Amino acid sequence: MNEPLLIASQLSKHFGGIKAVDQAGITVKKNSITGLIGPNGAGKSTFFNLLSNFIPPDSGSVMFDGILTNRLKPHQIAQKGCVRTFQVARVLSRLSVLENMLLGAQQQTGENFIKVWFQQRQIRQQERKNREKALDILNDLGLIAKANDYAGALSGGQRKLLEMARALMAEPKLILLDEPAAGVNPALIEKICQHILNWHSQGISFLIIEHNMDVVMSLCEHIWVLAEGKNLADGTPAEIQNNRAVLEAYLGPQ
Structure with a gap:
């Protein structure tokens, strides 16, 4: 069984009186593709910001490859091998x-x-x-x-590819992908998924936020679910698809 590469424990972040992330955690194993899903407003992007220390957590800890990263700056975390992309691709135009x-x-x-x-x-x-x-x-x-x-x-989809390609230049161990399929046409989504699988075969791990469930279910070996800033469930794609609490978080009480 693969060892953990990233372990986040009891992460919390408040903005005023709003609990964006509330005692949430996650484990990403080495050489894995892991998904992070949840309804809109679940705190997923904030959680990513905490993992990469773009926003420091109010409490909790993040361990990457055996190193506590809470006090490291984002570029120092990237130098350790944990890099990220953004929901809206950031390129220097x-x-x-x-x-x-x-x-x-x-x-x-x-x-x-x-x-x-x-x-x-x-x-x-x-x-x-x-x-x-x-x-x-x-x-x-x-x-x-x-x-x-x-x-x-570049088009929006090409910018997404460029941002992922730039992440590869850092020789990462783990790439945090924030909605790689958002705003991308179906043909390019298929190509992005194939590139992710190819990079994974070269030993790179991924943690992916994505609303496109077809992408999540086809790529990810393990999925974590956030709702209202808290951990709701985790498991294999099949387990998550059949989890009543997850279905209710997306669709409301049945």
């Missing part, structure tokens, strides 16, 4: 697609002011490798023809 990709690479030597002066050869070699890697990923995703286009010229 005035940079090219390739330039957006290169921003995803972690621990670049050229980011250090001193090393810029004394390790220029190493910097050039690293930049060349990062460029080759970025172009390979774009080619796999069918975006190679867009490499030199402004990212702002």
Whole structure:
């Protein structure tokens, strides 16, 4: 049985008098695709923000790959191998697609002011490798023809692909995907799902928020359900589909 990669325990977050997340937790195992679902307003995106420390929790803890991440900044968590995407894809519109990709690479030597002066050869070699890697990923995703286009010229679905591709540049162990199928046409959804399965086969784990139940049920091995900021249920796709409490959370009392 795979060991846990991410363990969140008793996470809570209040905004004024509103409990967005209330003593919620989750476990994501290594080399897994895990789903996080719930009705609108369940606190899923806030929960993602707590996991990546974009918003610090009021209480609770997050362990990633054996490291307590509560006091780490989001970029430090990304450097540990836990990266995320957003419900509305965040790209730098005035940079090219390739330039957006290169921003995803972690621990670049050229980011250090001193090393810029004394390790220029190493910097050039690293930049060349990062460029080759970025172009390979774009080619796999069918975006190679867009490499030199402004990212702002991409369609919504292509921006989602670019954001996921940029996450791969960080050599992640876990990618948190926030609604990868939202606003994407059915043909591209199928491609996104296939890419996720391909990346998973390479050893990358995923935690996915998604409202498209076909996507969740086809990709995820284990699913967690939030309702009103609290854990409602977790189990296999078949168990969740037949869970009365989950059905009532979505459809109301039957």
